Amino acid sequence: MTGRRAGMVVAAVWAAIACGAPARSQDVSTLKKDMIGQWELATTDRSKTCVVTLKNDSTAQGTLKLELEPGCAAALPFTKDITAWSIKGLGDIVRLQDAAGQPVVDFTEVETGIFEGMRTGEGIYILQNLAAARSLAKSMDQMIGDWAMVRGNGQSICGLTLTNNEANADNFQVFLKPKCDPAVTAFAPTQWRLDHGQIVLMSESGETWQFEADDNAQWRKVPDSADPLILLRQE
Template identity: 35%
Template sequence: MPRFLPCVLALLAALAAPAWAQETAEEAPREPTPAERAAALADSYQLTNADGDHVCPIVIGAKPRKGGATFEVSFDKAACAATILFSADITAWAPGPGDSIRFSSPDGRLVAEFTEGIGGTWEALREGDGVYFLVNPRLADPAIRPADLAGAWDLAETAGTPICRVELTDQPAGSDTFKLTLGNVCAASVIALAPDRWRLDGGDLWLLTAKGEGLRFARQEDGGWEKVPPGDGEPLMLTRP
């Protein structure tokens, strides 16, 4: 082997290394900037309480506020504060990890952080207050009709271990509710509650008693339903048998 050949090979390798490194760097995905993440989340939303009976329409924008760390929000503060008290503290928002939405106060304090769920819904748990939802109507699941839910469902605290068979019917029971029947074998807790009707409200499923008391369930990705808010007593699920 010629004495100069190793030197030539070493030189060629040294020249090729920067090109390879540049190509690798170009292939690596670029992290979106906060402004780009804000633009992707900016839209009209509905801020609601856990029961869905208090609603605050709110728009989160992509226009940076002074300093550039947060972005503008717009909503009817007087009307919203009357239904959702903590909304009075919201003056800005910013995208958080995992496309979460963080609302902040004038002094930069975090008011609520909504983490992304399913069907265009974000969820926040405020300590000592309760569960709240942020819903993007444009991304929300298509409307579910009562007829889509009619039939047998298993009520369970643990997946695969039913504690009661529930029959949802499409027979009207008054006030936008429908008749519900329980199976012959049900847990004492379900019998004590004695739900006899059900309804859909804001995309959620309610099992109700004659007095209007009951349990609220949110739709899950697998087509089942889970009692909300989470952490409120024993978990409960509704699934098709």
């Protein structure tokens, strides 16, 4: 959620074409067009958020105007220095900058519509399309709580709780309940995330199990098998 939050993977930076200027100009133009609108600026766990509206209007300095919602400075103090935005690099950097033109935070796209930026001594921040961010947050909220892991015949083999407790920058904590099937106990997931529509469970060793929603509003382990493993939300 991204996160993006929410499951973010580093994407390749847009390549420059050898004779350069026209291609770079097009890249800048394309990214600039794509960025116009409302965005959510947030910490990776979305515990602190701020809505930024990027505009197509130029400032006297040749940068672009933006608006920050009134609560931004309280939520993310560094935003009080942001006065404008621009596209930098080879058309691959979205810069939120101060009145002197210095970067407050630079963002690069890590996944379609999701940008990541780092502030030294503070950590990583996420810039995501506002509608997509709120949709992801709603989806994440629906995942939080108790689940049962069952076989295809309906036999429950383990109970687990998905939490919104941050395990690291990308993942959240998951806890198994007592008396789980040995196969689940051996896997021993400790983290989870929502990634490209999948619930991903992860162990300390890095092993992962992925579950996809099926037509019956259940989450089936993929790839599917003759003896499927299913996650069911518990009320």
